[in-house]
Amino acid sequence: MKIAPSILSADFARLKEQVSLVEQGGADWIHIDVMDGHFVPNLTFGYNVVEAIRPHTSLPLDCHLMIENPENFIEDFAKAGADYISIHFESTNHIHGALQLIRKNGVKAGIVINPGTSIEMIKPVLHMVDLVLVMTVNPGFGGQSFLNETVAKISELYQLIQKHHYEYIIEVDGGIVPETAKICKEAGAEVFVAGSYIYGSENPHEQITNLKHAVN
Numbered sequence: 001m002k003i004a005p006s007i008l009s010a011d012f013a014r015l016k017e018q019v020s021l022v023e024q025g026g027a028d029w030i031h032i033d034v035m036d037g038h039f040v041p042n043l044t045f046g047y048n049v050v051e052a053i054r055p056h057t058s059l060p061l062d063c064h065l066m067i068e069n070p071e072n073f074i075e076d077f078a079k080a081g082a083d084y085i086s087i088h089f090e091s092t093n094h095i096h097g098a099l100q101l102i103r104k105n106g107v108k109a110g111i112v113i114n115p116g117t118s119i120e121m122i123k124p125v126l127h128m129v130d131l132v133l134v135m136t137v138n139p140g141f142g143g144q145s146f147l148n149e150t151v152a153k154i155s156e157l158y159q160l161i162q163k164h165h166y167e168y169i170i171e172v173d174g175g176i177v178p179e180t181a182k183i184c185k186e187a188g189a190e191v192f193v194a195g196s197y198i199y200g201s202e203n204p205h206e207q208i209t210n211l212k213h214a215v216n
């Protein structure tokens with residue numbers, strides 16, 4: 001089980017320290033939310049932030065691209081030091097090619113499924129991903145409430161791994177606190193993204209420990 005703090009809720013003026021803080025607190029991955037103001041109604045940062053963080057942590061950098069036509073930036077994110085690049089099914093007309101491009105650049109490939117997207121849509125690419133990121137809120141903002149109706153999708157994706165021997169792991173993102181993390185873990189999730197629960201606290205270390213206890 002892996003805990004992936006999302007720097008979306010970190011203090012951007014002290015990003016280097018904020019990343020070290022969660023690394024020392026037991027985080028397993030660093031989750032990086034990239035938003036373009038088109039695919040989602042919010043704007044964050046680009047691959048230059050990945051490049052800036054890379055020398056300051058040994059943890060895998062998990063890049064969640066909420067941008068239109070992500071294929072235009074995959075090489076940049078790979079060069080910047082991304083370990084995982086996840087793209088939304090709806091963000092490109094060429095999902096198959098974009099996922100191939102991620103792997104061609106030596107990076108692990110993830111497909112992201114929105115609360116309103118059915119698993120049927122992503123079935124054709126499940127054999128070619130290392131990760132399926134299940135959005136447990138609508139993408140675009142931190143601090144939203146967990147959507148219970150997304151849990152059935154986690155279970156279905158887990159059953160598909162057993163049935164077809166797929167190699168992906170399941171990550172959940174949005175509204176993750178110990179209670180919701182436990183529900184997702186029981187459904188088959190292995191990676192737990194948390195932004196506001198970790199960075200919104202005075203004691204991020206304790207919050208990471210709480211999440212670990214909930215899922216281990």
Ligand SMILES: O=C(CO)[C@@H](O)[C@H](O)COP(=O)(O)O
Nearest residue numbers: 139140142143174175195196
């Ligand atoms: O991708 C996103 C939001 O679009 C997330 O990664 C958020 O950063 C999660 O924030 P919390 O719900 O944990 O506050």
Ligand SMILES: [Fe+2]
Nearest residue numbers: 033064173193
């Ligand atoms: Fe995210």
